[in-house]
Amino acid sequence: MRAPxxxxxxxxxxxxxxxxxLGWLYAGATARRVAKSGYPARVPVICVGNLTVGGTGKTPTAIALIERLPGVHVVTRGHGGKLEGPVRVQLDHPASDVGDEPLLLAAFAPTWVAKDRAAGVRAAEEAGARVILLDDGFQNPQVTKDLSIIVVDAARGFGNGLCLPAGPLREPVAVGLKRAGVVLAIGSAAEQEHFAARFTSPLPVVRGHLEPVETGLDWHDMRVLAFAGIGHPERFFATLRGLGANVVRAEPLDDHQPLQPALLARLEAEAFALDAQLVTTEKDAARLPPSFRPRVLSLPVRLQVADWSPIDDRLRAIGAI
Known part of the structure; x- marks a missing residue:
């Protein structure tokens, strides 16, 4: 689904x-849901969530946090996967079983897919987790959170400030922030300034940006047909252009859109006709059939944060580091 x-x-x-x-009704339903008591884990639980629908950079944030959290296990719903769980993700799991984001996260830390988040947390605890990282689930009440980090796209902010379907919010900003500890705004310096001018936060605001991983590829003047099924595909296309790639065709897909054989065949035929290389995101590459992956380049990105101290202070306070 593309955001209106x-x-x-x-x-x-x-x-x-x-x-x-209708947005007021949606907000009311969210408030009633999050008021329920959740499972109190025996170890610190950190949630990486957002207040809006669509991508904001939660997966790169989770990867960056994994590097700061010794003994961490990730628990995620596994959007797009068919397994109910709890099941520990293996790198050879198909994305159709566990979802694309869990496959990325499993390369960095033990990752559990569980539609029932509490069951996933219990499984991680039994497997020896010292810290639990909830990937998404801020509005899910099944587990008690010790710290919630709200990730926001600095360019889009919180949109028009209204709840679904009138706007992109899952709940009013002021209401959601009362349950959070930190806001992480992701975007360029100019986008950060624009966000700061529109939004005054009662919580510390940490600034971060996504940076391409140096893979040794020379993107300069490379003719590419880029496709992306993420929250904001245009960001990926802009990143490629910023690296010097000649994006001769950009195909935005829906977030988590299945990469069906007919779609891939069309993209490959178009790339051949344009004398272009197929390129996609790291998350989309996880959904490619194994036989098709050698034909597509992927561009991974990682979160860079200048000052981690507001987050680290809160991680120490709950005994996570």
Whole structure:
């Protein structure tokens, strides 16, 4: 699903105002859900979540946190996978079973897919986890969180400030932030300044940006057909252009969209006709059939944060580091 443009208008449009009463109902349902008591884990639980639908950079944030958390296990719903779990993700699991993001995270830490988050946390505890990292699930009440980090796309912020379907919010910003400990804004320096001008936070705001991993490839003037099924595909295409690639064709897909044989055959035929190399994101590459992966280059990105101290202080306070 592509986000409607009016969600991110500078101020609510007429359509957004007409839909606002439905947003109030949605917010009320969220409030009732999160008020329920969750499973109190025996180890610290950190949640990486957001207040909006769509991608904000949660997976790169989770990877960066894994590097700071000794003995961490990840628990995730496994969006797009069919396994209910809890099951520990293996690198040879197909994405259709466990989802694409868990496959990425499993390369960095033991990762559990569980539709029932509490069952996933218990499985991780029994396997010896010293810390649990919940990938997403901020509005899921099944597990008590010791610290929640709200990740926001600095360029889009919180949109028009309205809840679904009038806007992109899962719950009102002020309400959600009361359960959180830190806001992590991801974007360029200019986007960060724009976000800061629009949003005054009662919580510490940590600034970060996504940086391509140096893989040794020379992207300069490389003709590429890029495709991406992430929250904001245009960011991926802009990153490739920033590396000097000649993006002759950009194909935005829906977030987590299955890469069906017909779609891949079309993309490969178009790339051949354009004399271009197929390129996609690290997350999309996890959904490619093994036989097709050698034909596609992937560009991984990692979160860079200038000052981790506001997050580290809170991690120490709950005994996570």
């Amino acid at each position: 443009g009016f969600w991110y208008a500078p101020r609510p449009t007429l359509l957004a105002r007409l839909l606002a009463p």
